Amino acid sequence: MSGPLSGQVALVTGASRGLGRATALELAAAGAHIIVTARSTRGQSTQATLPQTTVDDTADAIRAADGQATPLRCDHTDPAQVEAVIRHIAVTHGRLDVLVNNAWGAHDRHGVGGGPELWDEPLEQLRIMLLAGAYSDYVTSLLSLKHFMAGQGRGLIVSTTWHTEEPPGWLPYEVSKAAKNRLVYTLGHKLRDRGIAVVGVAPGWMRTELMLQHHTEQELAGQTETPHYAARGIVALARDPQVSRHTGRILDVGELADLYGVTDLDGTQPQWYARHLEGRAGG
Structure with a gap:
């Protein structure tokens, strides 16, 4: 498939469903070969x-x-498995242009939310979230830099994340996302002069497969967006020759819509985070 990203290779982690799947589909539609x-x-x-x-x-x-796509099984909390994926890309393609850190899976064991009191939270929940989030991103980013991007002198690393809230929400979730966001900022700062951009992308409330399983259409109506909205924002970043101007920043998908004119599948430009902030201020 030809397109603006033809000839490029992208690695999208956590691409089995949700935002990872949508990002893989949208990057492929733009012409890149996707390692999912x-x-x-x-x-x-x-x-x-x-x-x-x-x-x-x-x-x-x-x-x-x-x-074009190549599916590979990988637990991105295991450096050996990540190393195997990176080596496969090296042998097969010899380049990596875009890395999208989207692997998560931190809700698999305990679901969403804690106990009735703050101290009733399962003590392992933060460890799980840090491993599945910031540590996973850290391992995959550093190995991608070591084997490809640092030598290429170019590339884009995107981490999907969440704006930490005021007042703060669920304790381990907020801490884990803050770690991801700080990783984006620090990597962006360290790589600023190496031609490699590092950007965090924060979607709104997405209608993912899991979301649709646990909420009714009535609950989701008018408040949500499809994962393709943020995915199209990520493609816009990958296409931007001046993407380094965003390095180290966390960009809300609404900001990407304003910057690049991307829309959701229905042609709208939801501004969930902006409305959320207004609601908090009004409350």
């Missing part, structure tokens, strides 16, 4: 109740649209 990774493979899904949510299904969807 996740723990979920056909017959071994971490969310067996959700249909067609494995890296194999994502790769099949890309190929069905005449795109």
